[in-house]
Amino acid sequence: MIEAAYAHRRIDLMSWTTYRDRLAEDPVIFLPVGALEQHGPHLPMGCDAILAEAMAARVADELDGLQLPALRYGYKSQARSGGGQIFPGTTSLDGATLTAMVRDILREVVRHGARRVVIVNGHVENQWFLTEGIDLALRELAHAGTSMKVVRCEYWNYTPQSVLESMFEGAFPGVDLEHAALLETSMMLALHPQLVELAALPEDAPGAFPGHDVYPQDGRGVPASGVLAPARAASAEKGVTLIESTVAAMVKALRCEFVL
Ligand code: ZN
Numbered sequence: 132m133i134e135a136a137y138a139h140r141r142i143d144l145m146s147w148t149t150y151r152d153r154l155a156e157d158p159v160i161f162l163p164v165g166a167l168e169q170h171g172p173h174l175p176m177g178c179d180a181i182l183a184e185a186m187a188a189r190v191a192d193e194l195d196g197l198q199l200p201a202l203r204y205g206y207k208s209q210a211r212s213g214g215g216q217i218f219p220g221t222t223s224l225d226g227a228t229l230t231a232m233v234r235d236i237l238r239e240v241v242r243h244g245a246r247r248v249v250i251v252n253g254h255v256e257n258q259w260f261l262t263e264g265i266d267l268a269l270r271e272l273a274h275a276g277t278s279m280k281v282v283r284c285e286y287w288n289y290t291p292q293s294v295l296e297s298m299f300e301g302a303f304p305g306v307d308l309e310h311a312a313l314l315e316t317s318m319m320l321a322l323h324p325q326l327v328e329l330a331a332l333p334e335d336a337p338g339a340f341p342g343h344d345v346y347p348q349d350g351r352g353v354p355a356s357g358v359l360a361p362a363r364a365a366s367a368e369k370g371v372t373l374i375e376s377t378v379a380a381m382v383k384a385l386r387c388e389f390v391l
């Protein structure tokens with residue numbers, strides 16, 4: 132999604148000459164990563180990428196950074212965090228593909244002269260493949276006698292505990308089960324209400340899973356709607372609080388990390 136207020140930071144929307152000139156200031160480059168994955172009957176399937184992109188855009192704006200176009204596909208959905216690969220529409224990459232994409236993009240931005248990158252992840256299942264892509268890129272760079280600093284983060288880890296506690300009244304189900312639930316629905320209502328179909332909010336019970344995963348995936352424990360925890364208390368107001376508090380914490384952490 133292109134948000135007009137942040138479009139001037141988007142590398143894909145600028146000329147190569149503008150990009151070259153901006154790189155001379157050694158900006159932090161943001162790469163949002165999401166997934167194309169079912170998010171219940173009420174949210175668009177690009178939700179994880181849309182939210183990662185929105186967080187990255189706001190943080191980049193505060194830190195005078197630049198933003199790469201998001202990776203809008205991610206690693207395979209898992210039952211306990213996204214309902215699994217059993218829904219039409221969920222369109223996932225092999226781990227090696229995602230790893231290679233991250234490695235290739237890092238290799239390219241280093242060639243451009245960038246040395247500071249933040250990968251903002253919006254899809255639980257991506258985490259270790261992003262790490263692997265970073266690791267392979269850094270190993271290759273070390274062989275070539277150069278280096279860069281990469282931060283990989285899941286944006287939800289910055290949301291203050293106090294905010295979560297107030298929203299869930301002490302009953303926070305955990306980030307994994309929050310798939311297409313209160314948090315994502317609220318943030319989507321705040322950002323893109325036209326993409327949320329509130330009338331389609333499901334009434335089914337939350338996901339109930341054993342402590343293990345079974346393959347081939349058979350959908351056991353996954354609610355038929357694909358929504359893993361209750362979303363009915365979602366609101367745009369909560370979404371604004373979530374986005375603002377998360378962005379503020381992320382800005383603070385990255386200022387410290389990059390000495391900005
Ligand atoms: Zn999601």
Ligand code: MN
Nearest residue numbers: 179213254255
């Ligand atoms: Mn996801």
